Structures are given as C-alpha cells and as structure tokens.
C-alpha cells in the first residue's frame with residue numbers, strides 16, 4: 001500500500017511502526033461554531049482512510065483533538081456573554097451530532113486542550129530546559145531557528161519564512177520575540193476575566209500548536225504512523241508541531257504526513273473565506289441535504305484533490321447512490337427466488353472487482369478509481385438479475401462485497417435501501433398514496449393514470465398485502 005507523504009513529496013510504501021497496527025492523529029476543529037464544510041471534508045477524508053485501513057485488517061488507534069480554548073473561543077464567548085467552557089460544550093455536542101449524521105466513526109480518543117494543561121506545561125518546561133523556548137514577561141515562545149530543519153514540511157527556507165513573518169507583524173509580539181518566526185507556546189492572560197491557568201510563567205493559556213504535540217505524543221507515542229489535517233495546516237501548524245515534538249523527544253515525530261485538499265463553493269469554485277461570506281456549515285446543509293448524499297459526495301473525491309461543493313455535484317452523487325440502491329433492491333428481490341443457475345463469468349467479475357478495488361485504494365486511497373470498479377460491476381449484476389434464472393450464490397457474494405466497499409465510504413447499505421435519497425421521493429410517495437386511495441374507491445381510471453405517470457418517471461410499483469411498495473427501475 002502506498003501513501004503520499006507531504007514531507008517527502010512522494011508516494012511511499014506504507015510500513016506501520018507495529019505490524020498490524022496504525023497510530024493516527026488528525027487535527028480537530030476549534031469549537032467556537034458549527035463545523036463548516038471544510039472541517040467536514042477533513043473528518044470525512046480521514047474517516048474514509050481509517051475505514052479502509054480497518055478493512056485491510058489494521059487495528060487503528062485514531063486520536064483527534066478539540067481545540068477548546070484560543071482567541072476565537074474567547075472572543076465568541078465574550079460576544080455571547082457565556083463562558084469558554086459553555087461555548088465549547090455546545091459546539092462539541094454539535095460536532096458529535098453532525099459527524100454522527102455523516103456516519104463518521106468517533107475517534108478512539110477525542111482529547112481536549114483544556115483537559116491537558118498539566119502535560120502542556122510540562123512539555124513547555126522541557127523545551128525551555130533544552131534551550132528551544134524562552135519566556136518573556138509571561139509569554140513563552142519557541143526558538144524556531146534553533147530547530148534544524150524548521151520549514152522542512154512546507155518546503156521553505158529560513159529566509160523566506162522570515163520574509164513571510166515580517167509581513168504579518170503584530171507589533172507588540174514582534175517587540176518581545178527574539179526572531180519574527182518564533183511562535184507562542186504559552187500566552188499570558190490579557191484581561192482578568194479571561195480564562196487562564198496557573199503556570200510557572202504566571203496566569204495564561206496554551207498556544208494552539210503545542211496542544212497537538214502534547215496530545216499526539218501522550219496518547220500515541222513519540223513517533224506515530226500517520227498525522228493528518230487540512231492542507232491549510234501544513235504551515236505553520238504542522239511545521240510547528242514537528243519543531244516542538246522533535247526538539248522534545250529527539251525522535252522523528254511522524255512517519256507519514258497526510259493533507260487533504262481544499263473545498264471550493266458554488267459554480268465558480270470559490271475558495272471559502274470569511275470575507276466572501278461563503279462559509280457553509282454542515283448544520284445548515286443537513287437541514288436540506290440527505291446526510292448520506294453529502295457523506296458519499298465528500299468521500300468520493302480522492303483526499304488530496306480539491307472538492308467543489310455545489311448543488312450540481314450533490315445531485316450527481318444522489319443519482320449514483322440511487323443507481324446502487326436500485327441494483328441492491330433488485331438483487332434482494334431476486335434472492336427470494338429458489339432456482340439458481342451458476343454463472344462462472346459473474347463470479348470471476350466479482351472477484352476481479354475486489355482485486356481492482358483494493359489495487360485502487362492501495363494507491364494513495366484512489367477512491368475515484370475504486371468507485372469506478374463498483375460502477376463497472378453494476379451493469380454486469382443488472383444483466384444477471386434480468387435473466388430468468390440468476391446465479392444466486394454469486395449475487396449473494398456481490399452484496400457482501402458491496403456492503404464492505406460502501407462502508408468505507410460511510411454508506412450503510414441497510415440505511416441506503418430503507419431511507420430516501422432523492423428530492424422527488426416525496427412527490428412519488430404522494431402519487432403512490434393517491435393511487436392507493438383511488439384503488440380503494442374503485443376509481444380505476446385515476447389509479448391507471450397515476451400508474452402511467454409513475455411509469456414515465458421510471459418507478460416500478462409492487463402491490464403487497466401491506467400496501468404499495470415502489471422502487472426506481
């Protein structure tokens with residue numbers, strides 16, 4: 001299996017530290033609002049990766065943090081007149097709700113920055129002792145230049161980093177720092193009502209970067225297999241995590257750095273940004289979009305590629321899910337029959353698909369290629385079920401494989417076949433109900449008209465003792 005490593009900028013053979021096990025850390029959200037579609041993309045991309053690793057038989061330990069204290073948290077809590085922990089509680093709950101709806105498996109552990117203060121302070125103390133950090137008037141900074149290789153993840157040299165840092169100067173901080181590229185590990189409390197913890201440097205709170213170094217090494221060990229996050233975290237966040245962790249432990253921090261691509265919004269594929277007011281929250285999307293469709297859509301683009309979130313693309317995903325659903329329903333119907341006719345070609349096609357699926361996923365999680373294997377197989381299956389006698393054992397095998405393949409994409413086959421996917425479902429339901437009523441009233445002219453109308457929409461009706469069932473043809 002090959003994984004693209006951001007650090008080396010190439011695909012590398014994946015060799016976990018402990019055979020059969022994978023340690024994985026993914027940077028989680030700052031919980032000051034509902035998660036936006038960019039956060040969801042990261043959660044979905046790494047959940048899909050995790051699920052495939054589990055499918056391959058790895059025992060995956062997956063840690064993802066909540067940043068529950070920082071400037072954004074403090075400002076938002078102040079604006080709402082509530083405490084930072086109150087704000088965090090609200091949006092951690094919302095995160096769990098949204099991610100459950102999107103069928104994202106909970107992390108093995110979801111540590112929170114505010115619950116790790118003791119370890120964060122100890123970590124910073126060690127960095128000071130080793131000469132990698134210094135205190136100035138209650139703030140503690142990391143001495144970036146002392147760390148050999150600072151800039152290696154984002155492929156920048158010190159000169160260009162300094163150039164960049166001098167363009168984003170906060171005058172007050174600039175005056176305190178030895179060098180503009182040094183970054184904060186501990187931030188002094190600014191106002192007496194601001195959330196703060198006691199430390200050897202006075203009252204304050206941890207910086208953002210340090211929390212991930214602490215939680216990753218604490219829960220997964222000094223060196224881990226995979227560290228993931230959005231492309232925007234490559235610099236400075238992950239660069240700083242490497243500097244902090246490797247300076248403290250003297251060991252390699254992460255073997256495989258993985259970064260997911262951006263999400264653009266709308267027809268003109270704009271980047272999401274505060275100034276464009278196009279931050280789309282999952283909470284809002286799920287009021288009108290089926291979570292299965294959103295999940296499948298986001299999982300069906302390879303994690304490193306950009307995703308364009310648009311109505312059109314969501315619609316396409318819904319159509320594909322519908323096609324899969326139809327085949328599954330038809331196979332399930334067919335499996336009620338008793339006569340079976342062995343079809344060697346079908347068995348071979350299914351086995352071949354399994355191999356090609358794995359081959360695609362083993363190539364840096366190429367989900368698009370993996371899904372085309374599934375799409376190619378559907379007509380082969382449909383052909384077999386259209387025959388008078390199908391190969392029932394092959395069809396059963398197909399369902400078993402499909403269930404596992406789709407689960408990697410967060411699609412639950414039972415849910416898919418029992419819940420509605422398309423927008424026009426409500427309309428169809430309404431027509432089916434009207435037809436049932438017409439039949440009850442022996443108004444066969446009306447019921448026939450509705451049946452024709454549904455047939456035109458490619459809807460197949462099945463009259464059962466429990467009422468009329470329908471499915472797409």
Ligand SMILES: [Zn+2]
Pocket residue numbers: 026027028212237
């Ligand atoms: Zn992080």
